[in-house]
Amino acid sequence: MKNNHQKHITNILSFLLILCYPIYINSSYAVDNKNPLDSNERINFENDLIPIFTKFGCNAGACHGSAAGRGEFKLSLFGGNPQADYVAIVRQIAGRRINLMHPEKSLVILKPTAQTRHGGGRVLKKNDVPVQLLHDWIRQGARYETKRHLKNVHITPKKQIVSDLKQTIQLKASAHFSDGTTKDVTRWTVFTPEDTSAIKINPATAIAKLNRRGRHIIIARYLTEVIPIEFIAPLNDKIDINSNTNNTVEKTDEIIASNIVNNIDTEIRKLLATLRLPVSANADDATFLRRVTLDLTGRLPTPEHVNAFLAKTDTKKRETWVDTLLASEEFNVYWTMQLAKLFRVRSRDRNTQGVYTYHQWLSKQIRDGVGYDKIARSVILATGDSHQVGAANFYRTVDGPREQAELMSELFMGARLRCANCHNHPLDKWTQDDYHGLAAIFAKIENEQIVRLKPTGTVIHPVTREKAQLRIPGERFLSVDAVDGRKELADWLTDPANPYFAKAIVNRLWKAMMGRGLVEPVDDFRSTNPATHPDLLTALADDFITNGYDLRHTLRQIALSNAYARSANATPQNRTDDRFYSHALKKPLAPEVLADAISDVLGVPDTYGAEPEGTRAVALIDPNTRSDALDILGRCSRETFCETSVGAADGLQRKLHLFNGDLLNARIGVPGSRLDKLITSSTLPMDIVREFYLAALSRHPTHKEQTFWKQHIDVNVSANTQRATLEDMVWSLLTCNEFVTNH
């Protein structure tokens, strides 16, 4: 009986067991689960947890996402490598970072909630949803496997015109996965304004509010997707953008009206209209003459040129002058220097012969009007004795294959692949495979004096620790037995469909002429750094390709646009504009150009190392040629790209030297100088003033300026006193902002 009774009780208990077990499991889960995921859903490491690490900055560069990690715990930057993150959290140090038996005692929970010491302080509270997600994921077994992968993220709005600063904008992010599902991931998407003082975004609600008018970019990040959002708040209310010009319609038809010129102005004006940003008046002829002559030849127009140009009444005189400049030897010299800077031509290891050969080769390309695509192909495919084959020196510019990959990508693609050396590019699509695969192409080139193939050359991929496979960046791997991948690389790069090559160079040309790239910095093309005028950039690139990658052609189109012809004098309504071209931007003269300009105005040539007297700074082959003047003016050594190097081009040092140093003071009145010759030839003082205004500023002095100088130049004082006053006049002209800038 006792046994039967015991069995009976046991059977009842067993039956209860079946009934209770699911209830037990479900109830305990339901109590714990306050997270936004459905309680029945398995928590997915890649799609559910990685965005949390990003949202709370755990995998940012300043925290565990740094190259060395923090506190011996390293995560991939912004979750770029979820598998590695999983290993770091679940596998490393015998899985100490999670506690499968007691999830709440896991380090990944204790640390961010500051229940144990954490260098990053308290990031989360114990009851926060992310903590519950982490807890539940560990309780579910801390598994990685996933059956769905992110395909893309849709952000709304992607572009928004904001007329009222009081207006708030709800940002939303939807993730689309490989299994066809869509999920609202707004909560876990990181919205980061480029300028945090311009936009405030509530991280919990993703509601944005502008603090300042203008065009602002927000970067939205969810997992590996980074998407730019553009906000435009008009800078003025109901202002006619032509209100400051003499004509309501600019004189586009008075100048050559090619399609691209129209495109330039159409696109520029379209954005100006959106921003309600009025344009400044057109620059006068003298200003235009000085500007375009400096931009195309790197030198000032002579007084004779100025007088002749101003005297002309031909409506096409600007176009004619531009064509004259483009055909001049001065253009060849100056743009050889521009390309030499871009290609970072410099002597290394006393390889002066190679530098000379390289410079001569570049000069010939410019002189002959060789297409930029052919120039690129020539350097990429070059082999031979670098002392005889100029293009081969491309491979002697930097030391190793990785540096060569960085040079190539920044030069010809305008993209910073270097960011993908240690981790996938956090703001772009470039992966470590792209970086090391491109480096692997260059590893097969021996860069001694004789540049030749080195089939055994390899680079080691830091992730796989195997030889990196040759790869066209962002495109495809080359065959595993490929020895020379350069032809495929050159073909891909110079293909008209290549999305980087033409845009990268036209953007640089645009910056050279306009003072700011449509994409800035010019070597940082990426989807999260959008062009101010994307359609214009595309139109310029297409036109460049259509016209045989001709540098002169694109320079000419820009030079003849209304945008280029605008005055640098800002109006009260557009004075804050530094990127929309409502007025011309004042550009500090490059050190070489300024040195030459000073010499030209003074009539006293400078000396450069052992170069013959009369050598111009822009014609120097080696950027390290001894020159105090160029050192003072902040020349670029070309060790890195000159476009991004921080020099003294318009810094305090340069100004102090101009004001007080021997660069000017020791040369203004020396025998044989322009001033000395004019005084010696008994030229009237006011004529001397006019001569220097023409030589330095390419214009006549205004009435006010003439009055000023007449008051200060006393004809009745001694010759020495009068000479000193004239020297002061020259000094004042050469130190004024109008002289040291192209405006």
Added chain:
Amino acid sequence: MNSLPTISPIRQRLIVLCQHIFVGRDSEIAPTDGLLMVGGNSDSRPFQAHQLALNSALILITLSLLCLTLSVLSEDAHQPAILYSTPTAPITDLVLTEDGKSVIASSQAGLHIYEYPTLNLQRTIKTKAHNIHDIAFSPDGKLLAVGGGNPSVEGTVEIRSWSKGRSLPILKTLKGHRDSVTAISWRDSSTIVSGGLDRQIILWDIHKEKQIQVFKGHSKGVSSLCFLNDNNTLVSTGIDQNIRVWNVTTGELLRSLNNHTMSVHDLALRPNNSGSPMVASASDDQTVRFWQPSIGRMVKFARVKAPLLNVAWLNDGSRVAAASNDGHVYIINPDTVEVDTVHPAIDGWIYSMIVHPTNSDIIVGGANGQIKRLVVD
């Protein structure tokens, strides 16, 4: 009762489940005598667990099927299924008892006693430390040192008695590390050295529970320790990629050996070695390196295809076994530095490996509580 078969892990979990439902407190499982011992309460009574299990066989099968069904459904994130398998903590270390009849393994769940060679689980004993990283028997086999701790809080070495039976009572707890102890090594039956993620190495007098010497030099956590035969030279290694050699008496750092290019996880002294002592090291850089620490020389190295987590010499010192994070064991000839054989062992990371002192068995433990015996020719 003695004729009862060993209770399988699944059934053990079900017993634990019953315990949760009907009793509501943690307990210690002693499955060999078929009793579920409910501890901590004077009113506790032995519960006929095996009888419940046998009488409920049909129900258990049904329940298992239900679990299986729900588990399959749960693979799809949109299915209303949440019955996931109980997480199983990784086996972090293994030791063989002196009599060769049992293997003790450590994990976050505690200390597990397995029968050798069947590797049937006999008992699990909870520990105070949340994480256990290293366990080691004293030279006389009577004391078991358990190194671990609470991550980022403290590191401890529990000295437990093995001679008093299989309950492994704690005799002493050595406290001094500021983070988990990850490596321990006995010097003799009264002194032990411990290394932790706090970068410190401490030599202890276990009877006085006092620190004899502190060795500071590693720039990151310590992962492994071993004494040379003179018992006065200590070799240590760690996440900082360096192998460091210490004078135990003076605490002086004699030399640092830095040929590894990534974290080093394990060291093993070559047995039966004439001449200068040789130590093998296993590293994430996928190499086993052979060192003569006394003279500070790396002799040779062998490279394999996966990061290595463990290294152990075969009994005669003729070859070395290296275990990897892809679940394989590589048998390497130290003279030719070539891989003789490769043995697939478990699925995933192998965190622990021991070589049986008298036969050709290798026992590995690792991810998801896996433990396996390999026979190496």
